[in-house]
Amino acid sequence: MRLSRLRAPWAVLGLVLLSLVFAACGDTKDDEKSTDSGSAGDSSAKADPNAELKSGLKIVSMPKQLGNPYEEIEHGGVEKAVSEIDGEHTLVGPTDASASSQVPLINSEVQKKPDALIIAGNDPNAVAPALKNAAKRGVKIVAMDSDVAPDARTVFINQSSSEEIGRDEVRLLAEQIGGKGEIAILSATANATNQNTWIKFMKDELTKPEYKDIKLVKVAFGDDDDQKSFQETQGLLSAYPNLKGIISPTTVGISAAARYLSTSPKKGKVKLTGLGTPNQMRKFVKDGTVEAFELWNPEDVGYLAGYAAAALASGQITGAEGEKFKAGKLGERSIAANGEIVLGPPTRFNKENIDDFDF
Amino acid sequence: MPADAAVAEAPAGPRVAWRELLGRWETLITALIIVVFIVGSGLSPEFLTADSFTTASLDLSEVALMALALALVVVAAEIDLSIASVLALSSAVMAELWNANLPLELIMPVCLLVGALCGAFNGLLVTGLGLPSLVVTIGTLALFRGLAFVVIGDESVTDFSVTWTDRAFGNFAGTAIPNTIVLFAVLAVVFGVLLHATSFGRSIYAIGANEEAARFSGLRVKRIKLTLFVLSGTMAALAGIVISLRNSTAAANVGQGFELTAVAAVVLGGVSIFGGRGTLPGVVLALVLLGGIQKALGLAEGVSSYWVQIVIGGLLIGSVLGPNLFARAREARIGSSSARGLWPSRSEEPMPRPPEEED
Numbered sequence: 001m002r003l004s005r006l007r008a009p010w011a012v013l014g015l016v017l018l019s020l021v022f023a024a025c026g027d028t029k030d031d032e033k034s035t036d037s038g039s040a041g042d043s044s045a046k047a048d049p050n051a052e053l054k055s056g057l058k059i060v061s062m063p064k065q066l067g068n069p070y071e072e073i074e075h076g077g078v079e080k081a082v083s084e085i086d087g088e089h090t091l092v093g094p095t096d097a098s099a100s101s102q103v104p105l106i107n108s109e110v111q112k113k114p115d116a117l118i119i120a121g122n123d124p125n126a127v128a129p130a131l132k133n134a135a136k137r138g139v140k141i142v143a144m145d146s147d148v149a150p151d152a153r154t155v156f157i158n159q160s161s162s163e164e165i166g167r168d169e170v171r172l173l174a175e176q177i178g179g180k181g182e183i184a185i186l187s188a189t190a191n192a193t194n195q196n197t198w199i200k201f202m203k204d205e206l207t208k209p210e211y212k213d214i215k216l217v218k219v220a221f222g223d224d225d226d227q228k229s230f231q232e233t234q235g236l237l238s239a240y241p242n243l244k245g246i247i248s249p250t251t252v253g254i255s256a257a258a259r260y261l262s263t264s265p266k267k268g269k270v271k272l273t274g275l276g277t278p279n280q281m282r283k284f285v286k287d288g289t290v291e292a293f294e295l296w297n298p299e300d301v302g303y304l305a306g307y308a309a310a311a312l313a314s315g316q317i318t319g320a321e322g323e324k325f326k327a328g329k330l331g332e333r334s335i336a337a338n339g340e341i342v343l344g345p346p347t348r349f350n351k352e353n354i355d356d357f358d359f
Numbered sequence: 360m361p362a363d364a365a366v367a368e369a370p371a372g373p374r375v376a377w378r379e380l381l382g383r384w385e386t387l388i389t390a391l392i393i394v395v396f397i398v399g400s401g402l403s404p405e406f407l408t409a410d411s412f413t414t415a416s417l418d419l420s421e422v423a424l425m426a427l428a429l430a431l432v433v434v435a436a437e438i439d440l441s442i443a444s445v446l447a448l449s450s451a452v453m454a455e456l457w458n459a460n461l462p463l464e465l466i467m468p469v470c471l472l473v474g475a476l477c478g479a480f481n482g483l484l485v486t487g488l489g490l491p492s493l494v495v496t497i498g499t500l501a502l503f504r505g506l507a508f509v510v511i512g513d514e515s516v517t518d519f520s521v522t523w524t525d526r527a528f529g530n531f532a533g534t535a536i537p538n539t540i541v542l543f544a545v546l547a548v549v550f551g552v553l554l555h556a557t558s559f560g561r562s563i564y565a566i567g568a569n570e571e572a573a574r575f576s577g578l579r580v581k582r583i584k585l586t587l588f589v590l591s592g593t594m595a596a597l598a599g600i601v602i603s604l605r606n607s608t609a610a611a612n613v614g615q616g617f618e619l620t621a622v623a624a625v626v627l628g629g630v631s632i633f634g635g636r637g638t639l640p641g642v643v644l645a646l647v648l649l650g651g652i653q654k655a656l657g658l659a660e661g662v663s664s665y666w667v668q669i670v671i672g673g674l675l676i677g678s679v680l681g682p683n684l685f686a687r688a689r690e691a692r693i694g695s696s697s698a699r700g701l702w703p704s705r706s707e708e709p710m711p712r713p714p715e716e717e718d
Binding site: 008009012028029066090092093094095096097098099100101103104105107108109111112123124125126128129149 | 403405408410411414417418457458460461462463515517518520524528549550553557558559560586587589590602606607608610612613614615616653654657658660661663664665668
């Protein structure tokens with residue numbers, strides 16, 4: 001009696017195990033790499049750059065998660081572009097940003113037969129099978145902001161290339177300090193990939209002859225922590241009394257540094273620039289702490305994605321390198337290697353234009 | 360869980376009566392399924408297609424697998440809210456071992472073992488220390504999810520062997536039935552037999568109906584409960600393997616909120632949250648209903664994905680409230696002899712539980 005009662009659940013456990021062992025050979029990471037090389041775009045098709053943009057295109061856009069203000073602006077840009085071309089735009093997004101939360105939504109949207117799907121991927125690979133399936137059914141896939149596996153989309157709208165951001169930061173600060181003096185960088189964590197790439201290009205830009213009078217004295221790390229960034233700014237100013245400028249390529253760093261500077265006697269004398277959002281920096285631009293800073297304009301990212309999707313669905317482009325299309329107010333754009341379309345240099349925000357932006 | 364929920368309900372006595380009631384509950388769910396199918400096909404011509412079935416069932420695979428074992432836990436008047444976190448931990452362990460270059464055939468049993476250990480941890484806290492499972496598993500919900508992030512961090516592993524990912528994503532032998540659903544069907548039969556045709560299953564009902572009585576009639580209550588938690592953990596780990604392979608992505612943030620859907624499926628399937636009643640076929644029907652609702656809302660134009668959560672939450676409350684209300688209605692009718700009940704016609708039905716538990 002006792003035995004039989006206890007045997008049953010263990011038998012179930014055994015079965016659960018057995019149900020897994022329906023494979024023969026052992027696959028390990030090294031044995032097998034993804035060999036799927038088929039592109040989601042039908043690159044065999046010919047691009048017709050003179051094709052008219054079709055009207056009434058059904059375009060679906062999918063953010064990483066509903067309710068994120070930055071993404072809402074991005075998808076507002078898609079809406080703008082799609083309404084300019086008389087298309088129909090639907091915004092569909094998951095309620096959480098976990099790796100696979102977009103998959104069911106993609107599957108259902110594809111059944112509604114849209115012309116194109118614009119996606120900011122939560123996870124590059126989790127969405128790939130669903131996107132490939134969509135492409136097979138003739139839905140054009142455009143990734144923006146956060147790329148998906150390259151073989152699962154036709155084009156990717158890159159907000160800004162790392163090189164452009166890095167070099168432009170140096171140009172911006174050099175203008176403000178008159179091309180000479182000591183400068184420092186206030187970064188995020190020491191191992192942050194984004195920041196390190198940008199800093200690499202900043203250092204490279206600084207080797208150019210026109211910057212020979214500028215000396216980078218220190219790269220400090222505020223760990224993307226408001227308090228730490230605040231203290232690091234204080235440390236920089238006391239350690240380098242001749243400091244002329246700080247570049248902080250992180251939204252946390254730049255606002256903490258601005259807050260410190262705004263109440264310090266060096267306000268306006270030590271220039272601060274970097275990457276920040278207009279809403280967090282508005283106050284410091286208006287009180288003269290910060291002259292100008294930059295960031296890509298999220299609305300333009302979505303706007304460009306909307307036009308790219310329409311151009312794909314109308315056959316103007318197929319996703320091949322070098323193809324060109326017109327993107328409304330952004331003018332003519334071309335596709336770079338790997339299906340990437342770069343939005344361009346980041347937008348600069350200053351006293352004059354900052355009130356035009358709300359994000 | 361109130362162990363004294365059904366004090367007056369001896370395991371053997373009113374069995375015929377509650378079987379009858381359950382029959383009706385399943386009839387109700389079936390009727391709801393028919394309604395959803397009619398409404399769904401009205402909303403979109405795509406609803407009643409093989410494609411809808413494939414994607415809807417695939418998207419629900421993990422919840423379905425977890426609901427099987429969870430149903431047994433709930434019948435025993437306990438609950439396991441940590442399942443989605445065990446799923447994530449299993450996914451994270453899988454990723455880490457794959458990175459360590461082990462074969463998947465070895466990794467999968469290890470993941471199941473991890474799940475079993477998580478379940479045993481829950482079970483020991485509940486049976487050994489006599490803590491309420493609601494609190495224990497809310498604790499481990501956070502704990503296991505946290506462990507998953509410790510194991511793999513913010514990374515995700517995406518290069519699993521294509522043989523296995525295709526197996527998890529693909530359909531069974533050319534049909535529209537996903538392989539994961541075949542796995543589910545097999546395990547549903549196994550769990551059905553375990554619950555309805557073994558002495559272990561009868562012990563679960565006895566414990567759920569009246570734990571004291573079950574203990575006094577010689578059942579090894581603690582050991583049986585521990586086994587149930589181990590089963591639940593193992594099934595959650597299996598679901599973790601399935602979701603990682605199906606999405607070709609293992610990450611610590613997968614499956615957030617799945618425990619809610621699984622509990623909804625179990626309770627909607629007619630398993631009393633107070634234990635002692637419910638059938639596995641009911642749970643399977645509830646899963647069909649949930650899948651149908653999710654797909655219908657997904658295909659409906661202009662319906663935000665927030666509505667899926669709202670509907671699932673509503674159904675969960677409705678399925679607990681429904682039987683409760685009509686028991687109350689009947690009580691009122693007996694008490695005052697005037698039909699003050701909400702549904703006088705329904706109050707003819709046999710009482711699901713004795714009146715004192717309603718207070």
